[in-house]
Structures are given as C-alpha cells and as structure tokens.
Amino acid sequence: MGLLNLANPTxxxxxxxxxxxxxxxxxxxxLGAGLVLAFQxxxxxxxxxxxxIMYIHVPFAWLSMFGYSLMAVSSLGIxxxxxxxxxxxxxxxxxxxxxxxxxxxxxxALWGRPMWGTYWVWDARLTSVLVLFLLYLGVMALRAAxxxxxxxxxxxxxxxxxxxxNVPIVKFSVDWWNTLHQPASVFxxxxxxxAPSLLWPLLVCATGFTLLFLALHxxxxxxxxxxxxxxxxxxxxxxxxxx
Amino acid sequence: MTxxxxxxxxxxxxLGVLALAAxxxxxxxxxxxxxxxxxxxxxxxxxxxxxxxxxxGLVEPGSVAKTGTAVRFSVTDGNAQxxxxxxxxxxxxxxxxxxxxxxGVLQSDGTVKADSVLAKHDERYMPREVADALKKSGxxxxxxxxxxxxxxxxxxxxxxxxxxxxxxxxxxPVTPAAAPAVRSSAQ
Numbered sequence: 558m559g560l561l562n563l564a565n566p567t568x569x570x571x572x573x574x575x576x577x578x579x580x581x582x583x584x585x586x587x588l589g590a591g592l593v594l595a596f597q598x599x600x601x602x603x604x605x606x607x608x609x610i611m612y613i614h615v616p617f618a619w620l621s622m623f624g625y626s627l628m629a630v631s632s633l634g635i636x637x638x639x640x641x642x643x644x645x646x647x648x649x650x651x652x653x654x655x656x657x658x659x660x661x662x663x664x665x666a667l668w669g670r671p672m673w674g675t676y677w678v679w680d681a682r683l684t685s686v687l688v689l690f691l692l693y694l695g696v697m698a699l700r701a702a703x704x705x706x707x708x709x710x711x712x713x714x715x716x717x718x719x720x721x722x723n724v725p726i727v728k729f730s731v732d733w734w735n736t737l738h739q740p741a742s743v744f745x746x747x748x749x750x751x752a753p754s755l756l757w758p759l760l761v762c763a764t765g766f767t768l769l770f771l772a773l774h775x776x777x778x779x780x781x782x783x784x785x786x787x788x789x790x791x792x793x794x795x796x797x798x799x800x
Numbered sequence: 801m802t803x804x805x806x807x808x809x810x811x812x813x814x815l816g817v818l819a820l821a822a823x824x825x826x827x828x829x830x831x832x833x834x835x836x837x838x839x840x841x842x843x844x845x846x847x848x849x850x851x852x853x854x855x856x857g858l859v860e861p862g863s864v865a866k867t868g869t870a871v872r873f874s875v876t877d878g879n880a881q882x883x884x885x886x887x888x889x890x891x892x893x894x895x896x897x898x899x900x901x902x903x904g905v906l907q908s909d910g911t912v913k914a915d916s917v918l919a920k921h922d923e924r925y926m927p928r929e930v931a932d933a934l935k936k937s938g939x940x941x942x943x944x945x946x947x948x949x950x951x952x953x954x955x956x957x958x959x960x961x962x963x964x965x966x967x968x969x970x971x972x973p974v975t976p977a978a979a980p981a982v983r984s985s986a987q
Binding site for chain 1: 822891893917925
C-alpha cells in the first residue's frame with residue numbers, strides 16, 4: 558500500500574511538473590532520430606520503399622494494445638482499490654489510445670492498398686483492431702453518458718475489462734486463423750524475422766512513439782486533475798454564493 | 801479476506817468466465833473466421849459449383865498465362881492446386897511463388913472465376929542484398945519447397961532466423977493444412 562499512498566493527485570501534479578519537460582524532450586529526440594533512421598533504412602527486397610510505412614504503422618499498432626492494457630490495469634485500480642488517480646489515468650487514456658488505434662487503421666489501409674491491392678478486408682486481424690477502436694470510443698461514450706463521475710468511472714472500468722478479451726484476440730488473430738495480414742514479425746516464437754538493418758529503426762521509432770504516448774498521457778492526467786480541482790472550487794464557490 | 805481482495809477475486813472470476821465464453825465462441829466460429837480456404841480444403845470439402853469463396857495459397861511457378869488483361873494461374877498449397885481465372889489489374893506483389901488470395905465463384909469444372917486477387921506478403925523483411933545473399937548461399941526457402949505438410953516440419957529454416965511454426969500452447973489449433981503454406985514459407 559505504500560506505493561499507492563504515494564500516488565495521490567497532488568503528488569502526481571508535483572511529479573509531472575518535473576518529469577514532463579524531460580519526457581517530452583526525450584520523445585521529440587528519439588522520435589526524430591527514429592524517423593531519420595526510418596528513411597535511411599534500406600528498402601525491402603519485396604516491398605521496396607513502401608515498407609517505410611511499417612515504421613509508423615507498427616508502433617501505432619503496438620501502442621493501441623499497450624494503451625488498452627494500461628486502461629485495463631487502471632480499471633482494476635478503479636474497481637478494486639477505488640483509487641482516484643486510477644480513474645484519472647483511465648479517463649486520460651481513452652482518447653489517446655483511440656487516436657493511436659485510428660492512426661494504426663489509417664496507415665494500415667494506406668499500406669494495404671499498394672501491397673495487398675486493397676485498403677480493407679474483413680479478416681480476423683483487421684476486424685479485431687476495428688473492434689479495439691470501437692471499444693475505445695464506447696468507453697469514452699459510456700463515461701460521457703453518466704453524470705455522476707464515480708459511477709461513470711466504474712461503468713467505464715467494467716466495460717474496459719470486458720473488452721480486454723479483445724486484446725489477445727488482436728495479438729493472436731494472425732496465428733489462430735488464416736488472414737490477409739501477415740503474422741507477427743517481432744514478438745514471436747523463434748525471434749524476429751526482420752533483418753537487423755530494418756529492425757533497428759523500427760525499435761527506435763517504437764521507443765519514440767512510446768515516449769510520446771507516455772508524455773501525452775501524463776499531460777492529459779495532469780490536465781484532468783486540474784480540471785477536477787477547478788470544478789470542485791466552482792462548486793464550493795457556488796455553494797457559498799447560495800448561502 | 802479484505803474487501804479489496806474480495807473485489808479482485810470477483811473481477812478475476814468474472815473475467816475468467818468471459819474469457820472462457822469468448823474462447824468457446826471463437827472456437828465454434830473457427831470455420832467462418834478464417835479469411836480464405838486452401839486448395840486442399842477446397843478439394844476435401846466438396847464446395848458446390850457456384851459457391852463464393854476466397855482461395856488462398858501460392859501462385860504455382862510456371863502456371864501464369866496472360867492474354868491481355870485476362871490471366872489464368874494455379875494456386876497451390878503443395879498438396880492440391882486450383883486454377884484461377886481473373887480479368888483485371890493484379891497487385892504489384894503478384895508473381896510466381898507469391899502468396900495470393902483470390903475471391904470468386906467456384907465453377908463446375910473446379911476452377912475459380914475470381915473477381916478480386918489480393919497479394920499476401922509474409923512476415924520477413926530484409927534488404928535486397930540480404931535476400932540475394934541468402935538465395936546464393938542456399939539458405940533461402942522457396943515458397944513451394946516448405947510445403948504445407950501437416951504437421952509442419954519441426955525446424956522450418958526461414959531466413960534470417962528459424963521460423964518456429966509451432967502453435968502457441970493453450971491456443972485453439974489452426975486448421976492443419978491451412979496455416980503453414982502461406983504463413984512461413986510464402987514469399
């Protein structure tokens with residue numbers, strides 16, 4: 558419990574004030590380096606220059622699942638511990654995760670057209686990622702539909718945990734069923750199937766996008782905490798004016 | 801047991817039941833979730849002529865015959881072949897030995913009249929020089945060599961690292977003939 562007691566909103570704002578500049582700076586530097594490396598990487602033997610879409614598509618895909626997993630952990634924090642910071646983290650994650658998932662779908666479509674010959678097919682991988690995107694939107698909508706913030710948070714947390722079933726389906730869809738999407742290249746049994754000269758830029762890009770994701774999340778959490786304080790102050794002021 | 805741990809156990813049990821339900825549903829729907837049929841499945845399952853299907857496999861080398869925009873080729877998974885007739889623009893990746901998915905109508909003579917042909921690419925990415933070097937040194941696995949032998953050979957040496965096509969333990973099995981052909985040995 559010691560760690561949880563440390564994680565109160567006031568301490569979080571104090572910590573984020575100090576961490577955010579470093580986190581954002583690191584994100585810009587690593588992402589910049591990653592994108593430069595992505596353009597210096599050799600073209601693929603089969604896909605040619607088109608393979609460069611991988612350097613943004615794959616990080617978006619990874620982070621869409623990473624974001625949802627973080628949201629599921631926050632849901633446990635909401636439901637089991639009733640921790641206020643977990644609720645803030647959960648609320649801040651949904652729009653960021655939805656954006657990354659949407660970008661994953663868009664970049665994937667732009668990659669699919671020249672390589673496969675189609676923007677979209679209803680295979681297991683593409684469909685399950687679309688479901689992931691809709692789950693993010695559903696979590697946001699559910700939260701917005703309930704007025705009482707505590708009940709809204711709990712309802713959204715339940716939906717998040719139910720939808721978490723979809724994350725392993727996204728990951729293993731290419732192994733369980735035959736799909737148009739190719740199987741995993743990096744996180745797979747037997748090691749990566751990407752040549753080192755193409756893999757390194759991808760890992761740098763992925764690190765950069767992860768830092769960006771974390772920086773955005775920290776900023777959004779901080780904003781949410783401050784918004785709640787403003788609301789509390791306004792409510793108090795209104796109550797006093799009413800007396 | 802504190803209230804917190806009781807809640808955690810409740811959540812865990814709920815998720816366990818949900819996961820089980822999802823697993824059962826997905827296993828039951830296994831046949832409809834697959835994106836394409838392999839030539840072996842088409843041969844075994846006796847689809848009625850006139851039925852629509854997606855056929856996936858490798859373009860058999862030497863089988864491509866073009867006349868104008870009309871093209872005929874065989875799709876193979878190493879065991880069986882199905883001839884595909886298609887009129888239209890083929891994707892850039894279409895070539896002999898390449899993984900493709902053709903969607904169309906099964907004709908009474910056993911061929912497929914496709915209205916769309918999509919190219920598949922595999923999970924391997926490498927610069928051209930590396931691919932050439934691998935081919936030269938004999939470490940290259942051509943698509944049709946690996947073959948869809950169910951069960952797949954234990955060590956499928958796909959460059960640059962061995963591609964372990966063993967199923968992940970605890971997961972529903974893939975249709976035996978379906979997977980390996982286009983998975984690890986398509987190129």
